């Protein structure tokens with residue numbers, strides 16, 4: 189896709205994108221380091237190298253729009269505006285986390301900004317997204333739902349069901365297939381018949397387009413068009429974004445099965461570096477961009493330090509948030 | 520005293536229909552989704568709803584159980600109150616992720632940010648020789664599952680009252696409609712009040728034996744009670760009505776009096792909820808206060824099709840009578 193000609197307006201948008209992307213990167217690098225240092229419990233799925241997807245899509249959403257996400261959801265949450273302190277505390281299992289320490293990285297949610305939850309089950313967010321869209325319409329809202337999932341999710345039944353459902357009821361859903369080429373330790377292409385997400389969506393009557401997901405400006409432009417169309421009532425769309433998972437599947441996976449050269453080559457297409465180059469070309473100063481990145485790193489380091497110093501959950505809260513209905517009386 | 524309430528004699532399925540109708544009229548956020556619901560549903564539970572509420576609130580869906588369940592959840596997360604109709608309980612197996620990993624967990628995992636206020640209706644049990652994939656009673660699986668309320672009524676009035684409570688509850692409620700009893704009639708108030716969860720119904724009173732049951736097996740239990748009464752045996756028959764929460768108090772109070780407990784369910788005996796009722800009651804009262812405690816459920820085989828085969832595995836009134844007598848004749852204080 190050809191680069192959009194630099195204008196003042198674009199530069200401002202790209203700076204927004206850049207800030208979101210470096211904040212996502214800094215958040216995840218900070219979390220990874222804490223995890224490696226043994227300070228953070230549980231598994232961690234990072235999206236390093238995929239930040240343009242979350243940033244480009246969410247820049248086009250309103251505060252009252254909703255998103256659903258998957259196991260690799262830090263970026264989606266940050267881009268939708270989730271509070272960093274609450275996210276960091278959640279990753280460290282602290283009381284002040286968005287979920288009070290009951291969810292962790294894989295179940296980050298921040299309903300106050302319309303982030304309806306990461307999901308530990310591949311494709312688990314798809315039915316929830318279409319239902320949220322149906323509910324919003326019933327309530328008379330014109331908010332839309334963006335539904336993020338990986339290329340691995342398109343082989344699960346809920347993908348087919350959800351697309352059919354959304355098309356049938358013309359629901360305001362933007363399906364975002366974040367295609368990083370892999371599903372855990374397997375290349376998605378090795379286990380996917382046919383031409384993939386776009387072809388499947390089109391077969392069901394959901395208009396779909398494929399964009400370079402490492403080109404933040406291109407993602408932004410495509411998402412802008414599709415979000416407008418979805419909000420107009422044209423029914424669901426699918427946006428297929430080609431990207432690359434630069435690190436392993438989880439914090440402890442080195443993805444050693446991948447040829448080094450493949451990863452090295454992918455690094456040359458790092459979405460943050462590419463957007464930076466484009467910004468420089470459009471007249472942004474190195475110092476400005478460096479300052480944005482430094483600010484993001486400082487923000488995340490401070491959030492980490494605060495989370496590490498924050499209180500653990502009160503053990504009594506293990507019993508809360510189950511049901512309103514009281515349990516049978518204990519003897 | 521309250522003013523006399525108008526009641527009507529209704530079938531159980533109609534009682535459920537009236538309850539849903541009342542609540543959909545009361546609260547515009549309540550809607551129903553499921554296969555064929557706009558045509559009234561498989562059993563007529565939603566007859567006339569399409570005309571009353573229109574296609575946005577009475578949504579006939581594709582045969583997409585995962586999404587029926589999951590979309591219901593998503594719609595609840597933005598503030599609507601869906602009734603998720605699963606048509607026949609057995610099909611919930613196609614939506615287990617959405618039910619077990621999503622609906623039952625989401626409030627807890629997200630630290631209370633959202634309450635999934637859904638009702639999942641699942642007509643269950645043996646009905647018209649429908650064979651192994653349309654006859655199951657697996658309510659114990661769900662009583663075992665944290666994060667859900669489990670209702671399993673057996674009368675028209677209880678169906679109506681519990682369904683109203685389920686629709687008004689912010690908790691996810693798994694509602695096991697007893698499909699074999701859909702045609703059973705009973706009085707139902709014109710204005711249906713919610714029936715609190717966790718309160719059992721005293722069906723019969725007697726001092727010799729406590730008989731605990733729920734859902735579709737209740738009429739067989741009553742037949743058995745009649746036969747036992749004819750022999751001078753008095754049975755305290757308790758219908759739990761909900762399995763989570765369940766009325767431990769009522770059962771314990773009865774067993775404290777009778778000293779003998781028999782739990783009967785249509786479901787397979789091994790690992791059934793009867794085991795929990797027996798265990799909790801003995802834990803509460805102490806083994807010395809319980810002279811005998813037994814369970815009667817189905818053998819651990821799938822439900823067969825052919826009527827004589829189905830009869831073999833089914834819990835019936837004569838089997839209940841025999842189990843009651845065994846409980847009465849059992850040696851004192853099992854230790």
Ligand SMILES: Cc1ncc(C[n+]2csc(CCOP(=O)(O)OP(=O)(O)O)c2C)c(N)n1
Pocket residue numbers: 259260308309310337338339340341368370371372376433437
């Ligand atoms: C239903 C289900 N099956 C398997 C898993 C284990 N698992 C977690 S992530 C993953 C790969 C998912 O690939 P994709 O959806 O493409 O997302 P990516 O990890 O590439 O971001 C697998 C198999 C799971 N969480 N849920």
